Amino acid sequence: MSDRPVSRFPFPDVGNLPEDVRARILKVQEKSGFVPNVFLVLARRPDEFRAFFAYLDALMEKESGLTKGEREMIVVATSGLNDCLYCVVAHGAVLRIREKNPLLADQIATNYRSADITPRQKAMLDFAAKVSLRAHEVDDADVEALRRHGFSLEDVWDIGAISAFFAMSNRMASLTNMRPNDEFYSLGRIPKV
Amino acid sequence: MSDRPVSRFPFPDVGNLPEDVRARILKVQEKSGFVPNVFLVLARRPDEFRAFFAYLDALMEKESGLTKGEREMIVVATSGLNDCLYCVVAHGAVLRIREKNPLLADQIATNYRSADITPRQKAMLDFAAKVSLRAHEVDDADVEALRRHGFSLEDVWDIGAISAFFAMSNRMASLTNMRPNDEFYSLGRIPKV
Amino acid sequence: MSDRPVSRFPFPDVGNLPEDVRARILKVQEKSGFVPNVFLVLARRPDEFRAFFAYLDALMEKESGLTKGEREMIVVATSGLNDCLYCVVAHGAVLRIREKNPLLADQIATNYRSADITPRQKAMLDFAAKVSLRAHEVDDADVEALRRHGFSLEDVWDIGAISAFFAMSNRMASLTNMRPNDEFYSLGRIPKV
Amino acid sequence: MSDRPVSRFPFPDVGNLPEDVRARILKVQEKSGFVPNVFLVLARRPDEFRAFFAYLDALMEKESGLTKGEREMIVVATSGLNDCLYCVVAHGAVLRIREKNPLLADQIATNYRSADITPRQKAMLDFAAKVSLRAHEVDDADVEALRRHGFSLEDVWDIGAISAFFAMSNRMASLTNMRPNDEFYSLGRIPKV
Amino acid sequence: MSDRPVSRFPFPDVGNLPEDVRARILKVQEKSGFVPNVFLVLARRPDEFRAFFAYLDALMEKESGLTKGEREMIVVATSGLNDCLYCVVAHGAVLRIREKNPLLADQIATNYRSADITPRQKAMLDFAAKVSLRAHEVDDADVEALRRHGFSLEDVWDIGAISAFFAMSNRMASLTNMRPNDEFYSLGRIPKV
Amino acid sequence: MSDRPVSRFPFPDVGNLPEDVRARILKVQEKSGFVPNVFLVLARRPDEFRAFFAYLDALMEKESGLTKGEREMIVVATSGLNDCLYCVVAHGAVLRIREKNPLLADQIATNYRSADITPRQKAMLDFAAKVSLRAHEVDDADVEALRRHGFSLEDVWDIGAISAFFAMSNRMASLTNMRPNDEFYSLGRIPKV
DSSP states (O other): OOOSOSOSSOOOOGGGSOHHHHHHHHHHHHHHSSOOHHHHHHTTSHHHHHHHHHHHHHHHTSOOSSOHHHHHHHHHHHHHHTTOHHHHHHHHHHHHHHHTOSSHHHHHHHHGGGSSOOHHHHHHHHHHHHHHHHGGGOOHHHHHHHHHTTOOHHHHHHHHHHHHHHHHHHHHHHHHTOOOOHHHHHTTSSOOO | OOOSOSOSSOOOOGGGSOHHHHHHHHHHHHHHSSOOHHHHHHTTSHHHHHHHHHHHHHHHTSOOSSOHHHHHHHHHHHHHHTTOHHHHHHHHHHHHHHHTOSSHHHHHHHHGGGSSOOHHHHHHHHHHHHHHHHGGGOOHHHHHHHHHTTOOHHHHHHHHHHHHHHHHHHHHHHHHTOOOOHHHHHTTSSOOO | OOOSOSOSSOOOOGGGSOHHHHHHHHHHHHHHSSOOHHHHHHTTSHHHHHHHHHHHHHHHTSOOSSOHHHHHHHHHHHHHHTTOHHHHHHHHHHHHHHHTOSSHHHHHHHHGGGSSOOHHHHHHHHHHHHHHHHGGGOOHHHHHHHHHTTOOHHHHHHHHHHHHHHHHHHHHHHHHTOOOOHHHHHTTSSOOO | OOOSOSOSSOOOOGGGSOHHHHHHHHHHHHHHSSOOHHHHHHTTSHHHHHHHHHHHHHHHTSOOSSOHHHHHHHHHHHHHHTTOHHHHHHHHHHHHHHHTOSSHHHHHHHHGGGSSOOHHHHHHHHHHHHHHHHGGGOOHHHHHHHHHTTOOHHHHHHHHHHHHHHHHHHHHHHHHTOOOOHHHHHTTSSOOO | OOOSOSOSSOOOOGGGSOHHHHHHHHHHHHHHSSOOHHHHHHTTSHHHHHHHHHHHHHHHTSOOSSOHHHHHHHHHHHHHHTTOHHHHHHHHHHHHHHHTOSSHHHHHHHHGGGSSOOHHHHHHHHHHHHHHHHGGGOOHHHHHHHHHTTOOHHHHHHHHHHHHHHHHHHHHHHHHTOOOOHHHHHTTSSOOO | OOOSOSOSSOOOOGGGSOHHHHHHHHHHHHHHSSOOHHHHHHHTSHHHHHHHHHHHHHHHTSOOSSOHHHHHHHHHHHHHHTTOHHHHHHHHHHHHHHHTOSSHHHHHHHHGGGSSOOHHHHHHHHHHHHHHHHGGGOOHHHHHHHHHTTOOHHHHHHHHHHHHHHHHHHHHHHHHTOOOOHHHHHTTSSOOO
């Protein structure tokens, strides 16, 4: 129902895109039933597109001490802190699906301190928030606080790197005034029977 | 699905409440099908309860140059700025219903600058945000900016007073760690056929 | 000596006000010798006027674990943080009178950390300041810190609710550019002999 | 009535101070009827004492396009922005006396935007506030704005330099936890008949 | 001379790295005479390493309406705003070399408003700073301001995307406590004769 | 190589200055080989000039529990926090010379938390930063933290007073748009053989 343009920048005809870029777009369309606008908006710069999604995959799809749901929590929490509409709405949908919880994304996007999460997850989001908002103050005591909650040093990297990546992603969405697809708003809100 | 307590403070048995407080609660239950937690949380202080809802009614139910939907936009935008979970979720539901728009509340709660609203509504929310975040800098030029968008002086009062009232309401929700009812999250998301 | 208008908004002739509103104004005039401008400024909206003062009375006049002077400390401290001239000046006068101390209001309005108050009162104002400035970060540890100073859970509510109410009141005063009556500036400065 | 120590640091016996420092202290005592605590607190470091007051005199006592009252407005406004109790209270008294206005200091200390001052004085305090809070953003446009209000380039220097000096002075008062003398609170509040 | 560890995280033996990662490292070593620590610190995550440098190349090495020196100005300015030691020192060196100017990097890192740059470059850095610090407020007026300085829409993307990328990069450097190589500090300071 | 004017304000012919001011300028020129611009910029106000440098000498040249290098660390760290180009560049040079360390100034100016300093020096800069950025929150616990690192009460004064003085000095440099001499940028970067 949103009639705002997809982006402040013009975007290309998918048919004219380099083969690999087009393939990636068609694949996500097949899987999701629609093309998330971030693919269209970034496709005008194929090299940046490739690097962006390679980086995203490297952080979000790999094996990790964090579940995929927890990684989405980091995305949604930090995107909320950065007031980034696209990332809150799109990754909110993914979080609902990953966690099979229709409430969690709205909670974490608004104020993760009020969310139905474990103390360990709260500590994870405290660290992610610090990396997002005042990374220059991160120190060894922050790392130790995570270790006390059972996070490995690799987990610390994952938490921080996801927060850092979305510091970039949020700014790209704001720069381009990227519109979330209408589909995202309702995805995962009603648990399938 | 949230199992967090309704509030950081104990709350009373509805059966033991003063007659008028209980009546108000039963009335909203009849209308909505559930009792929004704000009624339960505030009911332990009947005098504050009465004043709170009288004030809310005086601002939100009366005749105004602002539509009821626009007034909810102010609530959702400023509650988002204040990271107030209860008010974002509960009034987000009301906004979806008032505007018959399942997307608008998430947009305005995250970043009203990216929302599908008119320039006039954007000016309204700019003013509401200023009252919410740095009221001590409000000056005649702000009022004039609203007037140029066609708002009357009474409208200016309404915008500012709603923002001010929810500055209080947001803080009460945070003070009490008020939990939004699960029902609110999905209300108004799927337009009725 | 201030010749600034009482408010950015026009205000009504007291003679034309609803009976109960007028009665409240005459009563305060009789008690104080003048009509505090907040009564005149809010009277143009009788329903809001009634709710505002009912709420104020419910918080400031009732029995409480906080003395009336301590409640005024909360008002003055948070109004100072919000740079609200009307509330600092008007409630500064009340605080001087309540505490029979001509210095305390200026201290608390400027920097409560430098004021002649007890450690318990300092903790009370730390909490009130947090509710005023970043309520979304209030957590159980804050409540426990107050409990260790001997505050009951009801006292915690009172401190937070007064801070929340004046978050609204400060914004109404800034919205309306409410002028403090000249009388307030000197009230309570010289202890009566 | 304040029983807080004069300073966080010990201070010397006036009788043991270097002759010129003691003379300055006796002179202010003779003129004011009491010794403002800033003299006692800084006297433990005679070289810093001499430089501090020489600088203060160079800015506040010399001929200037700004009246002495206007210079005190700058002191009170910026000290209020820095939440500095000593400077707000002590220079508030001087401002009341200079301007023969018992209300102005409280207005300017709380929120100079609400004070009974001229637009020219408002522009002066806007610039002083910028120098105090974000000097690194001062640019030629700020200077030109002052010039349009009739300030000379020398006046611009005076406004900025007074704001800068009290950026230091406020920090010294906070560092030392300098207590304002009780006398300051009431000085100039009641116009002499 | 710095004896601080290269990173808070252990880093791998270059000999054990995947062939392409090692090749990239050897290439930069050959070109620069040393291996910038960012290569060592990120190499422990080869997939992230590849994506990071592919993205960096896509932004910094391609044809653009911005000179390579101007792109480094954006890096240094935003890294300074984020207090990121590694990026200020390493890219400061690159900026000195690109612009053949030994002073510019220190100026831009400290306060680009005081730097020896053109008004067009100042506008470029104003926009980059906004993307870095409050991207959620970027609007069409910001884009138009750049257009008036002759920047194309592609240039706007470049400025914003470089600022966004280093929002990530700065956070990675802070997360890992990445130490700048000693060599960077002096590079480009003395123009070669 | 910088061709920006030395200051936003005109400055006097050294030949026409009062004898003592001129003597001071000639002395620094003899010692340094050039006249640091701060001397030229402040000389137009001889009384302020005298007080400024007397104060500076009283803090920076006297016997102290802090080495001269440590005092320059305070100057560079707080000037970095205030984004003051002149002070970062000029005192960065002095710090390099005092500490015979070509890297330290850039580290401390960008983010003292990442600098090669001792925990005691880190505590010193934490306190200096608090005095610089939020002096109104300094309390006895801050002083005790310094004492635990072995600082005497006189050292606490020195740290705070140097931070306070440069709060002023930074603002004077920004007010006047003071240009650092080109010489400062390279001084002390290459240890003499």
